[in-house]
Amino acid sequence: MLLSLMFFADVAKAQKATWIWYPGDYEVWLSNKMQNRRTERGAFFPPFWKLDSHYVLVDFHKDFTLANPETVELAVEGQYNVKLDGKALAGYPKNIHVPAGRHRLSLKVYNQAAAPAIFVKGQQLVSDTSWLVTYEDKEWIDESGKTSDVSATKYVNAGNWNFDSADKLPSAFRLPTEEHKPAKTERKEHSILVDFGKETFGYAKLIGLKGKGNVKLCYGESKEEALATATCELLDSISIDQPQKADHTMEGSRAFRYINVLFDDNVSADDVAMLYEYSPVEQRGSFRCSDEQVNKIWDVSAYTLHLNTREFFIDGIKRDRWIWSGDAYQSYLMNYYLYFDSPTVTRTLYALRGKDPVTSHINTIMDYTFYWFMGIYDYYQYTGDKSFIKQMYPRMQSLMSYCLQRRDKNGLMEGLPGDWVFIDWADKLSKKGEVSFEQLLLCRSLETMALCANIMDDKTSNDQYQKLSADLKSKIFDLYWNEDKHAFVHSIVDGKQSDNVTRYTNMFSIFFNYLNASQQQEVKKYVLLNDKIQKITTPYMRFYELEALCAMGEQSYVLKEMKDYWGGMLNLGATSFWEEYNPTKTGADHYAMYGRLFGKSLCHAWGASPIYLLGKYYLGVKPTAPGYQQYVIEPQLGGMQWMEGSVPTANGDIKVSCSTKQIKVNSDTGTGLLRFASTSKPICNEGEITAKGNGAYELTIQKQKQYTINYSAKK
Numbered sequence: 001m002l003l004s005l006m007f008f009a010d011v012a013k014a015q016k017a018t019w020i021w022y023p024g025d026y027e028v029w030l031s032n033k034m035q036n037r038r039t040e041r042g043a044f045f046p047p048f049w050k051l052d053s054h055y056v057l058v059d060f061h062k063d064f065t066l067a068n069p070e071t072v073e074l075a076v077e078g079q080y081n082v083k084l085d086g087k088a089l090a091g092y093p094k095n096i097h098v099p100a101g102r103h104r105l106s107l108k109v110y111n112q113a114a115a116p117a118i119f120v121k122g123q124q125l126v127s128d129t130s131w132l133v134t135y136e137d138k139e140w141i142d143e144s145g146k147t148s149d150v151s152a153t154k155y156v157n158a159g160n161w162n163f164d165s166a167d168k169l170p171s172a173f174r175l176p177t178e179e180h181k182p183a184k185t186e187r188k189e190h191s192i193l194v195d196f197g198k199e200t201f202g203y204a205k206l207i208g209l210k211g212k213g214n215v216k217l218c219y220g221e222s223k224e225e226a227l228a229t230a231t232c233e234l235l236d237s238i239s240i241d242q243p244q245k246a247d248h249t250m251e252g253s254r255a256f257r258y259i260n261v262l263f264d265d266n267v268s269a270d271d272v273a274m275l276y277e278y279s280p281v282e283q284r285g286s287f288r289c290s291d292e293q294v295n296k297i298w299d300v301s302a303y304t305l306h307l308n309t310r311e312f313f314i315d316g317i318k319r320d321r322w323i324w325s326g327d328a329y330q331s332y333l334m335n336y337y338l339y340f341d342s343p344t345v346t347r348t349l350y351a352l353r354g355k356d357p358v359t360s361h362i363n364t365i366m367d368y369t370f371y372w373f374m375g376i377y378d379y380y381q382y383t384g385d386k387s388f389i390k391q392m393y394p395r396m397q398s399l400m401s402y403c404l405q406r407r408d409k410n411g412l413m414e415g416l417p418g419d420w421v422f423i424d425w426a427d428k429l430s431k432k433g434e435v436s437f438e439q440l441l442l443c444r445s446l447e448t449m450a451l452c453a454n455i456m457d458d459k460t461s462n463d464q465y466q467k468l469s470a471d472l473k474s475k476i477f478d479l480y481w482n483e484d485k486h487a488f489v490h491s492i493v494d495g496k497q498s499d500n501v502t503r504y505t506n507m508f509s510i511f512f513n514y515l516n517a518s519q520q521q522e523v524k525k526y527v528l529l530n531d532k533i534q535k536i537t538t539p540y541m542r543f544y545e546l547e548a549l550c551a552m553g554e555q556s557y558v559l560k561e562m563k564d565y566w567g568g569m570l571n572l573g574a575t576s577f578w579e580e581y582n583p584t585k586t587g588a589d590h591y592a593m594y595g596r597l598f599g600k601s602l603c604h605a606w607g608a609s610p611i612y613l614l615g616k617y618y619l620g621v622k623p624t625a626p627g628y629q630q631y632v633i634e635p636q637l638g639g640m641q642w643m644e645g646s647v648p649t650a651n652g653d654i655k656v657s658c659s660t661k662q663i664k665v666n667s668d669t670g671t672g673l674l675r676f677a678s679t680s681k682p683i684c685n686e687g688e689i690t691a692k693g694n695g696a697y698e699l700t701i702q703k704q705k706q707y708t709i710n711y712s713a714k715k
Helices: 002-012 025-035 223-227 292-308 325-338 342-353 366-383 386-405 436-455 459-480 503-511 517-528 539-551 555-571 587-591 610-618
Strands: 057-066 070-077 079-084 087-089 095-098 101-110 117-121 132-134 177-180 184-188 191-220 234-249 254-263 271-277 286-289 491-493 621-623 630-633 642-649 652-659 662-667 671-677 690-693 696-702 707-710
Touching: 025 342, 070 101, 079 095, 095 101, 101 117, 177 191, 191 223, 191 292, 223 254, 223 587, 234 254, 254 271, 286 292, 286 610, 292 325, 292 555, 292 610, 325 342, 325 366, 325 539, 325 610, 325 642, 342 366, 342 386, 366 386, 366 436, 386 436, 386 459, 436 459, 436 503, 503 517, 503 539, 517 539, 539 555, 539 610, 555 610, 610 621, 610 642, 630 652, 662 671, 662 696, 671 707, 696 707
Parallel strands: 191 254, 630 671
Antiparallel strands: 057 101, 057 132, 070 095, 070 117, 079 087, 079 101, 177 271, 184 191, 191 234, 191 271, 286 642, 621 630, 642 652, 652 662, 662 707, 671 696, 690 696
16 A cells, blocks of 8 residues: 555656656767767868767656546657557557556657657656666566566666657757847948857858859858958858749858858849857856956856857857867856756766767867766756766766776876877977876766765765775875975876976866865965966866966956956957967967967857856855755955855855945855955844954855845955
């Protein structure tokens, strides 16, 4: 009786009906479709790495109890059979009648072209993530006709997204579009040059096109690129034969600000427009302050991230349009302070991981494999979502096993044939030997494995991963820390420390909290604030360099750097932030990269890092327990007179307003701890402030309550 009630409760609490599939399969299928859209000057340009595929035959089943009989609607992507209590139903039924009582409904679906998926909708029974799925075929029927024990089969909970009606087919998904007109148009006898006013993404649309001949479209993130018909990165060519005017929308989506449309003699068009393609994520985070340039930096950062938030988090909209793990890792962090859109994070993590067996590093890059693990660590800290961890844990184990098997005789990671040790785009950056940065990222990845093993109640693995991470951390200090240089050296080659000190390992070790207070100050002085150490010129690694400085309370310094670096791009007319910025370059040289005149991406996700820095280290909001059950707010003005903003969480927003005289806080979630410094005794009528000594104070923040603190900020 108790078991029956448990089954009934499961159905009674059923979610809204949604399309379901084998977890990760739809994400892999969709990422393959998206990443193979890249072109360069009209030529197909596929990804550099192995692409996995979905399972083509998947079994879905659900055990349930109905209080009343009902008719259940079925929709399926693929060929399928249906069994109710082990008995097959004829044909391809669209509706089935299910009597009251306890039952098992099973569907086996074959689909080579797209991920097998099902949609089930009744009054009580619906398809949701409580359904179990497997790609194996071990369902046996005993002599009584009942389904036997299938515990040996690898059943897992189904995956889903937001496809919540039978006619909303997952395989038909496309991002929404809206028509935009250009901000400026320049017409010549055989060409139209249009300027949409800012970086954008979508499908070019030729309005009132007529004639017989050829049309060429040269796209440009800059005007120079659009006019450089022989060297622009993106172009389309079409041939038409239409005596009457008609509109024509290009098949492929492109990144551009300018489009230079060139016509043959007998071809003309009335105008050029575009269908702007976008991800319908909701912008929940906000930031405003007394410095208008910083406000502009935040706005352009938000626009940059939005353009690169597509079906997945991609690197840049012009060139690659691929899912690179290092780029995506930064997008996850920025997302937590702008959208808090968990589905885009989990889709991207699924797509990057792919399937077993593991035969190479993610994107073939050693450090990008480790960023994948770190992305899961942060995802859990921000969301508290254990269900995703449970789905991913077996894939985490097999990927970590692959990494550990590739260690050398010293137990360290060193690039092997087929491995790309990336770290950063930087001149004269050695990748030879056992690079300290890779060991540091592996150590953090092992800590992630221990955390997830604990969530899974896998004590044996938890103990193993904890020991591995502790031993590796000790080895990193023993082998790479140089007392004379007050820092970690870059690498060990042939058993000896290199003389070279770079910023990477040193700055990561700060916000990983691997250094004691004294070591942090040494690194800050001798590495991060030392102009003799090779400078970083990519927003990619500036992200981490500035985070490390913020973690040590250098918000005033970082604000100036932010204004110089990102403000420098704005001063050059940037409407989105770039893949790389070197202030010593001039003119069109800013657009060159990879030996190509316009090879640089002028809209790159990793350029949007001020969103994260301003949310976490100026508004000062970060979780201290999974899912913001507990969190801290440590506002730092960094030289600004005032700032205000909102940080999204899974259960509402945390809002902070701070000036030199007053702090206001209210939160929709968890229990917070406000930490701040004041030169006078602060006053708060809504809570009790605790003095911690040396002008430091704390106040507990309860949800759904407004707090106003009057204080005097330290100058």
